[in-house]
Each structure stands twice: as C-alpha cells, then as structure tokens.
Amino acid sequence: MSLRVAIVGGGLGGLAAALHLRRIGVDAVVxxxxxxxxxxxxxxxxAPNMVRLITRLGLGDALARCAVWLEEAWEYRRWADGEILSVQPMGEACERMYGANVHTAHxxxxxxxFQSALPAEAVHLDHRFVALEQDDAEVQLTFAHRTGGETKVRADAVIGADGIHSAVRPLIVTEVEPHFCRLSAxxxxxxxxxxxxxARRRIQTIxxxxxxxVVHYPVSGGRLVNVVAIVPxxxxxxxxxxxxxxxxxxxxxxxxxxxxVRQLVAAAPSTKRWALYDRSPxxxxxxxxxxLLGDAAHAMLPFFAQGAGQAIEDAAVLARCLREADRDSVPKALLSYEATRRPRASRVQLMSRGRADYNHLPDGPAQRERDAGLRDGDFLRHSAWLYSHDVDTEPLLH
Structure with a gap:
C-alpha cells in the first residue's frame, strides 16, 4: 500500500508537493x-532552478503558454532620470549556463x-486545519468546514504548506514574533x-x-504588467x-x-499594499x-525573488526522501528532507535581508560605488549558486 501524505495548504508549494509525490506513487492529497x-x-x-523542476514534471509546454520568456533581466535604472545602470542579457546565454531561462508569470x-495536472480527488477544498495528533504509527488530522462539522483524516505524513501564517508550524517550533522591516509594498x-x-518589453526592470x-515585468503571457514598489x-x-x-x-x-515611473504608477487601475516583516531561519x-514546506518553513523577504522557487525545490527533495520510505521510516525520511533543504533555504532567507539597503541607497559615494558595480557586474554568473543548483542530484543528508 502506498504512503498516505496529507498536505495542509493549496498554494504553489502545496500543489507542487502533491505533483512531485504522486509522480513517485505516493497518495498525496491537498x-x-x-x-x-x-x-x-x-x-x-x-528562475532556472524552478523552471527545470517544472519541466521535469511534464509542464514545460504549459509554462510556456502562461509565462513570459525574458529576453533580458535585471535592467537597473536610476530613479531620477531613468539612466540605465546595467542590462543583463538572458535568453540563450542563460539557457547555455543553466539549462533554462528566466520567466515571469502571474x-x-x-x-x-499545477491544479490542472492533478486529479480532482487530490485536492479537497473548504478544509480548514484545526488540529492533529500523531503516534508511532500515523497522524490524525481534524479539519473544519464553513458549513459546520468536521472531517477526520488519517495519514502517514503531514506536510504543513500553509504559508507565512502557518497553523501547522506552532505544533513543531515555538513561534517567534516577526521583525518589522519598516517597509511596505x-x-x-x-x-x-x-x-x-x-514597460511592455520582455524585461524585468528595477x-x-x-x-x-520599483520592479516591473510582464506576466500572463504578456497581457498584464506586474508592478511592485517597496517604500517606507x-x-x-x-x-x-x-x-x-x-x-x-x-x-x-x-x-x-x-x-x-510616474506614468507607470498613474496607469495602475488599483493597488494592494502589505507591510514587510522579516523572519529568521x-x-x-x-x-x-x-x-513544513515553503513559506511555512522559510518565509523570506521578496528581494531575491526566490520564495516560490525554494518551495518547489522543497517539494522535489521531499519526494526524493520519501521515494524509498515505508510507513515505519517516514520520520527518518522527513528528517533527511529537513537536513538537506534547511541550509540552502536558510541561506536564501538571510541573503534576502540586506537587499533593500542595497537598492535604497541615498545619492552619494555609496550609491555611486553601487552603480559602478552594477555597470561592471555579471549577474548571470554571480547567480550560479542559485540557478545551477540541482536538487534532483544533490546528496541527501541525514
């Protein structure tokens, strides 16, 4: 009998986990x-580390239909006059180096x-996680429904993929108050x-x-332009x-x-706003x-654009660790998953912290030094530690 895995949370990380697990024969339900x-x-x-994993799920063509393939990325411009500080060619160069190019998507x-690639029975809606109890043999979860009543579910493993405000996380680790970065988006x-x-070009501009x-790039096959502005x-x-x-x-x-920039802001039909809080590993x-998986495990600031990518990497490694597991060895397999993933995800978390200071320098000597570095930098090669990493071939730790 195949392993039963209950995934709490139906975001990108949760669905990706279900896809990777069902691909290896695990009965994974979201x-x-x-x-x-x-x-x-x-x-x-x-980014390429995420594109490769999506392609291996057999979704490369579907990604090409809904995403935008970038000709260039990291076009940096100066705030006052639009001076181009740096342009990083992508496309074929990125394909040669990392086996995939950078895309943008809604x-x-x-x-x-992801949902279309899963069978209907793999996703259960209107199931709000309430509680769980586990013993040496299995886990029992309780879910509440909007219309009243509860459902009990038994599983061999539970994956908390329920986001930054995870209800599963406090059952594993003591909650720590997030640190307010004094920024909002x-x-x-x-x-x-x-x-x-x-702003219609296939380029990410910063x-x-x-x-x-301000960051902007096209999404939804080029039908929309996504704009994110980080401000005090x-x-x-x-x-x-x-x-x-x-x-x-x-x-x-x-x-x-x-x-x-003023034209871009004026073209916005509406806006959302949220405060940015930092979380430590x-x-x-x-x-x-x-x-835990995704933001529930390693919520990070958006400045490295790796939140979704790290969640997809989590999903792939989780499937590798559970591939040979039986019911008795599930706890050991989950510890292997954590040992393999936590160092890398934590590194991305911590490196995201200082990026706001880098982007927000006031005009002066430090700003001029940064701009000179932008003009001379090779960001594509400098991103090798992120983009070339292949979670399907890295050694599993224990």
Whole structure:
C-alpha cells in the first residue's frame, strides 16, 4: 500500500508537493481551507532552478503558454532620470549556463497550471486545519468546514504548506514574533494596452532610488504588467497580500521620480499594499511525522525573488526522501528532507535581508560605488549558486 501524505495548504508549494509525490506513487492529497483555489499576490519570477523542476514534471509546454520568456533581466535604472545602470542579457546565454531561462508569470496562472495536472480527488477544498495528533504509527488530522462539522483524516505524513501564517508550524517550533522591516509594498497589475511602452518589453526592470525601489515585468503571457514598489511603511503595519492600498498614496511616493515611473504608477487601475516583516531561519522543521514546506518553513523577504522557487525545490527533495520510505521510516525520511533543504533555504532567507539597503541607497559615494558595480557586474554568473543548483542530484543528508 502506498504512503498516505496529507498536505495542509493549496498554494504553489502545496500543489507542487502533491505533483512531485504522486509522480513517485505516493497518495498525496491537498487540503485547502478556501472554497476555491486562489493564489494571493501577483507576479512571480521563475528562475532556472524552478523552471527545470517544472519541466521535469511534464509542464514545460504549459509554462510556456502562461509565462513570459525574458529576453533580458535585471535592467537597473536610476530613479531620477531613468539612466540605465546595467542590462543583463538572458535568453540563450542563460539557457547555455543553466539549462533554462528566466520567466515571469502571474501566480494565479501557475496555480491553475499545477491544479490542472492533478486529479480532482487530490485536492479537497473548504478544509480548514484545526488540529492533529500523531503516534508511532500515523497522524490524525481534524479539519473544519464553513458549513459546520468536521472531517477526520488519517495519514502517514503531514506536510504543513500553509504559508507565512502557518497553523501547522506552532505544533513543531515555538513561534517567534516577526521583525518589522519598516517597509511596505505596493502591488499593481496593469493591462498591457494601458501600460507605458517601455514597460511592455520582455524585461524585468528595477528602478533604484533613495529609500525605495520599483520592479516591473510582464506576466500572463504578456497581457498584464506586474508592478511592485517597496517604500517606507509609515503607519502601514498590516501584513496581508489582499489589503487594498491607496493609489494617491502610491503616486505621492514617486512624485519626484522620473516621468516614466510616474506614468507607470498613474496607469495602475488599483493597488494592494502589505507591510514587510522579516523572519529568521527556524531551528527545525520536523516533528515525528509532520514537517513544513515553503513559506511555512522559510518565509523570506521578496528581494531575491526566490520564495516560490525554494518551495518547489522543497517539494522535489521531499519526494526524493520519501521515494524509498515505508510507513515505519517516514520520520527518518522527513528528517533527511529537513537536513538537506534547511541550509540552502536558510541561506536564501538571510541573503534576502540586506537587499533593500542595497537598492535604497541615498545619492552619494555609496550609491555611486553601487552603480559602478552594477555597470561592471555579471549577474548571470554571480547567480550560479542559485540557478545551477540541482536538487534532483544533490546528496541527501541525514
């Protein structure tokens, strides 16, 4: 009889885990509290380490249909006048070095792509995780429903893939208060026909300036332009990807910036806003037959654009560790998964911390030194530690 794995959370990480596990014959089922699958947030960068894993799931063609293949990435521009500080060619060069190119996509498109690859019985909606009990033999989970009542589920392993505010995580490790970074993010999606011409290109552009920066790139096959602007938080303390922001406040943040940025902000039909909180690496992910995955395990600031990529890597390694496991050896397999993944995910977490300071330097000597480094840098090669890493061939630790 195949292993039974219950995955709490139906985001990108949870669905990816189900796909990787079912691919090796594990009976993996996702339990999502919402009445329909939906991915909060908007754009996501899909780096080569993530593209390769999606392709190995047989979803390369589906990714090509919903994502945008970037001609270039990391086009850095100066805040005041739009001066191009650096342009990193991608495309064929990235393919040669890493076996895949960088893509951009709407998170909802990726979620739909993963869901379509799973059988209907592998995803159960309206299941809000309430509690679990485990013994040496199995885990029993309790889920509540919006209409009332509860459902009990038995599994050989439980994967907490329920995001930054995970309900599973406190059962494994003592919760630590997140650190407020004093920054917030405005997010907007602009129909491509309403976006400025320069923002329609298949390029990720990063505008850097004193105390704030703006990132934009096309998503949804080029039909939309995703915009994310990191600014001082002020009184905005809410950590929610679904909270509405104020367009007039968004505009004020960039009223002294280059006209191209002001045009981009003015084209936004609406905006969301959330506060950015930093989280340190957890001391452990696993307790017996229960472990964590994705943001539940290693929530990170968005400045390295690796949150989704690290969740997909988690899913692939988890499947490798459970491939040869039987019911008795599940706890050992989960510890191997944690030992293999936690160092790398923690490194990405910690490296994401200092990026805001780098992007937000005030005009002066440090800013000029940074800009000189941007002009002379080879970001594609400098990203080898991220992009060339192959979780399907790395040694599993114990």
């Amino acid at each position: 339990y999502e509290q919402a009445p329909a699958l939906r991915e909060v947030g908007a754009g996501v960068m899909i 998170r909802a498109d990726l979620l739909a792509m 405005f997010r907007a999606l602009i129909p491509v026909e309403k976006a400025p011409d320069y 505008w850097v300036g004193p105390g704030r920066h 938080a002020g009184e905005w303390l809410l950590e929610s990807w679904t909270a509405d922001g104020d367009l007039s406040e968004f505009a004020v943040e960039f009223e002294t910036w280059d006209e191209k 957890l001391e452990r992910w696993t307790s017996g037959r229960v472990t």
